[in-house]
Amino acid sequence: MTVGEILIQGGEMLADRPTPRLDAELVLAAMMGLTREQLFCSSDKQVGEAYRSRFFDFMAQVRTGKPVSYITRSKEFFGRNFYVDERVLIPRPETEMLVEQAIEHSKTLGLSSPRILDLGCGSGCIGLTLALELPNAYITLSDISADALEVTTMNAERLGLLEKVKILESNLLSNLLDQEFDFVVTNLPYIGTKIHHVVSEEVDAYEPSLALYGGDDGLVLYKKMFQQILTCKTLPRRLIGEFGFGQSDDVFSLLNTFFEHKASSIQILPDLAGIDRVFVVSFL
Numbered sequence: 163m164t165v166g167e168i169l170i171q172g173g174e175m176l177a178d179r180p181t182p183r184l185d186a187e188l189v190l191a192a193m194m195g196l197t198r199e200q201l202f203c204s205s206d207k208q209v210g211e212a213y214r215s216r217f218f219d220f221m222a223q224v225r226t227g228k229p230v231s232y233i234t235r236s237k238e239f240f241g242r243n244f245y246v247d248e249r250v251l252i253p254r255p256e257t258e259m260l261v262e263q264a265i266e267h268s269k270t271l272g273l274s275s276p277r278i279l280d281l282g283c284g285s286g287c288i289g290l291t292l293a294l295e296l297p298n299a300y301i302t303l304s305d306i307s308a309d310a311l312e313v314t315t316m317n318a319e320r321l322g323l324l325e326k327v328k329i330l331e332s333n334l335l336s337n338l339l340d341q342e343f344d345f346v347v348t349n350l351p352y353i354g355t356k357i358h359h360v361v362s363e364e365v366d367a368y369e370p371s372l373a374l375y376g377g378d379d380g381l382v383l384y385k386k387m388f389q390q391i392l393t394c395k396t397l398p399r400r401l402i403g404e405f406g407f408g409q410s411d412d413v414f415s416l417l418n419t420f421f422e423h424k425a426s427s428i429q430i431l432p433d434l435a436g437i438d439r440v441f442v443v444s445f446l
Contacts, residue, residue: 163214165190166205175221185230189220192234227364239287242294244317249309250285251373256404256433259440260347261291263402263431267442271399273344274298279398281334281348281387282306284373286314288347293323302343304332307372334383335390342396349404350387354380360407380406381416388420397424401443410438417443 163171172186179185191201193213209217220233231237231252237244239253240261246252268276275298280289283303293301303318305311311329318324332338334350353361356378365374376383384403391401405413410430417428426444433439 163209164205165201165207165209168209168214168217169205172217172221175218176225179224185224186221188230188234189224190217192236193217193220227367229364229368232368237285237287240291240295242291242321244285244287244290245313245320246285247313248368249307249370250313251369253285253287256435256439257288257349259431259433260288260349260402260404261295263440263442264292264345264347264400265295267345267400267402268296268299271344275300276344277342278302278345278347279304279338279341279343281346282350282373282383283314283329284310284349286317286329288349289327290314290317290321290323292347293327294321301327302338302341303327303329304338306331306333307370310370310373334387335394339390339393340395342394343398345400345402346391346398347402348387350383351376352380352384352404352406352409354378358406358409358412379412380409381412384413385416388416392420392424397445399445401441401445403441404439405441407437413441417441421445 169186169190173182176182176185187198187201191198224230229252231246232248235245235247237246237253240258244253264278277300278292280303283289283305286303289301289303292299303314308331311331314329318327351374353374355375358380414430421443424445426446429442430438431440
């Protein structure tokens with residue numbers, strides 16, 4: 163059986179999935195150590211029995227809902243591939259907005275070496291991307307999960323950043339209150355268990371609960387972090403964070419409650435789909 167033939171069968175197995183051919187290509191390419199482009203050029207290459215058996219086993223897993231990224235152990239973010247596994251949330255395209263906002267505000271403020279905290283870093287995709295996009299920045303990545311920090315460390319090493327960034331364990335800002343940052347950038351868990359429970363069955367089944375759920379309304383961790391921000395040695399110049407569908411009004415209300423007399427502006431920004439997704443607080 164050739165690469166081309168096996169991809170056809172793999173796509174047919176995933177016919178009920180949103181992107182059957184793409185999923186099959188990503189899995190087979192990862193198995194063979196090829197890029198998708200190289201895979202296209204190998205369509206007539208024969209695939210051995212061991213590879214075929216393993217590939218169809220993976221297709222069966224994808225068909226039942228397992229994310230492709232947990233099979234390939236890879237997810238693209240801001241044009242780079244990051245290692246991911248079941249210990250961390252899979253990076254989403256909309257989260258790239260946090261990186262874009264941090265870069266934009268660094269330029270607006272004229273900061274050549276901004277001090278940036280990636281709070282709740284998970285795979286490290288936000289902070290490590292900023293370390294590459296802003297090579298003179300001082301980047302700290304923190305998470306409550308030791309497992310997640312292992313993944314962050316793996317990605318830092320793969321990207322040649324292990325000696326450039328600081329990685330540490332912290333329950334939100336608990337171990338960082340005496341440190342000074344220009345930006346705090348965060349994508350905390352924001353799915354609610356009772357309201358704002360916007361999550362697919364597959365995400366709920368496979369991705370880590372610790373990285374998904376933020377209490378009854380999804381905003382418990384944000385409330386705690388906002389309280390901590392006010393006790394920091396120095397307020398950051400910008401607080402940039404992501405939130406979920408339908409939470410815009412609640413988030414804006416919370417930000418005003420905590421920071422009305424501390425902030426010069428509070429912005430809510432939409433993603434490319436027009437859905438309110440990111441907040442930016444500029445402090446006085």
